[in-house]
Amino acid sequence: MLHLGKQLVVRAPKLRLSAGAVSGSGQSSSLDQNSNNYSPNRVGPNLNQCHKRLSSTSQSSTAGTMKRLTGKVAVVTASTDGIGFAIAKRLAEDGAAVVISSRKQKNVDSALAELRKLNLNVHGLKCHVSEPEDRKQLFAETISKFGKLNILVSNAATNPAVGGVLECDEKVWDKIFDVNVKSSYLLAKEALPLLRQQKNSSIVFVSSIAGYDAFELLGAYSVSKTALIGLTKAAAKDLAPEGIRVNCLAPGVIRTKFSKALYENESANEAALSKIPMGRLGTSEEMAGVVSFLVSEDAGYITGESIVAGGGMTARL
Numbered sequence: 001m002l003h004l005g006k007q008l009v010v011r012a013p014k015l016r017l018s019a020g021a022v023s024g025s026g027q028s029s030s031l032d033q034n035s036n037n038y039s040p041n042r043v044g045p046n047l048n049q050c051h052k053r054l055s056s057t058s059q060s061s062t063a064g065t066m067k068r069l070t071g072k073v074a075v076v077t078a079s080t081d082g083i084g085f086a087i088a089k090r091l092a093e094d095g096a097a098v099v100i101s102s103r104k105q106k107n108v109d110s111a112l113a114e115l116r117k118l119n120l121n122v123h124g125l126k127c128h129v130s131e132p133e134d135r136k137q138l139f140a141e142t143i144s145k146f147g148k149l150n151i152l153v154s155n156a157a158t159n160p161a162v163g164g165v166l167e168c169d170e171k172v173w174d175k176i177f178d179v180n181v182k183s184s185y186l187l188a189k190e191a192l193p194l195l196r197q198q199k200n201s202s203i204v205f206v207s208s209i210a211g212y213d214a215f216e217l218l219g220a221y222s223v224s225k226t227a228l229i230g231l232t233k234a235a236a237k238d239l240a241p242e243g244i245r246v247n248c249l250a251p252g253v254i255r256t257k258f259s260k261a262l263y264e265n266e267s268a269n270e271a272a273l274s275k276i277p278m279g280r281l282g283t284s285e286e287m288a289g290v291v292s293f294l295v296s297e298d299a300g301y302i303t304g305e306s307i308v309a310g311g312g313m314t315a316r317l
């Protein structure tokens with residue numbers, strides 16, 4: 001399966017999809033329960049203390065989960081829609097100040113309005129990730145608005161054409177690699193001096209399940225996503241001694257406007273679902289939850305990892 005940009009392709013036996021044309025031929029305590037005599041007052045002081053400790057641990061971890069990113073500042077690219085928007089929203093809900101961006105100012109404005117209605121602490125600007133001046137401005141405004149940077153999420157991606165990897169036109173290849181890979185590397189490189197100034201900084205690259213097993217009609221895109229998994233590992237090793245963690249999210253098939261051709265077409269939808277053991281598409285919010293975990297201190301000992309969130313699809317690889 002796969003999505004991308006204006007086009008979407010599901011890899012299933014004899015199935016081909018694109019946004020424009022779809023065709024395919026188918027393929028309480030256990031003591032409570034176990035003893036009628038149980039009562040906290042009758043089990044002695046040690047167990048009572050244990051109960052108190054457990055209950056205070058669970059309260060504090062709940063509170064920590066609710067606002068686990070308080071005090072952090074995050075930049076999320078391509079974050080006015082889809083998975084990027086959900087990531088920005090979730091990081092802000094978890095307490096971070098978040099800088100959103102997109103290639104179009106009007107998309108930035110409407111996303112900011114939506115997030116601010118929720119009382120979230122956000123700033124936004126136009127950023128085409130391949131433009132050096134835009135990237136420079138992204139970090140400059142992050143510092144002028146929020147004073148620091150702790151988290152970079154590189155989410156922008158493109159796929160201008162479908163086809164097998166060796167059928168890919170050189171210009172298309174360059175465009176895919178420029179946006180998906182080179183911009184991710186440059187964003188990380190340019191964010192690094194800022195991330196180095198903070199404790200517990202981290203980077204998340206958004207790859208794809210296609211990075212593990214190329215979608216046949218999205219060859220170059222898939223290879224670009226494989227490169228991000230490699231970039232994650234290489235950068236993680238370099239930065240681990242400094243305490244900067246680098247991880248990767250590899251979504252499966254996620255219900256965004258780019259996967260519309262799937263869920264709006266019955267046979268395409270069925271073919272896609274047959275490839276997903278959980279029997280449904282993922283949601284942007286589920287992807288955001290993984291990123292929120294990866295950039296939080298709950299993931300403090302995790303670096304160089306790519307987390308597949310694909311409804312069990314990798315179990316079939």
Ligand SMILES: NC(=O)c1ccc[n+]([C@@H]2O[C@H](COP(=O)([O-])OP(=O)(O)OC[C@H]3O[C@@H](n4cnc5c(N)ncnc54)[C@H](O)[C@@H]3O)[C@@H](O)[C@H]2O)c1
Pocket residue numbers: 002003004005077078081082083084102103127128129130155156157158179206207208209210250251252253254255256257258259
């Ligand atoms: N939706 C899925 O099924 C799925 C599956 C696997 C991976 N992903 C990845 O998740 C991320 C988000 O995907 P999505 O489904 O929300 O939609 P998407 O894949 O289209 O998101 C990519 C976003 O990047 C933006 N973008 C493209 N070129 C840009 C540039 N030069 N500068 C700035 N922004 C640019 C696009 O406008 C778009 O909003 C992407 O990296 C995508 O490859 C998505």
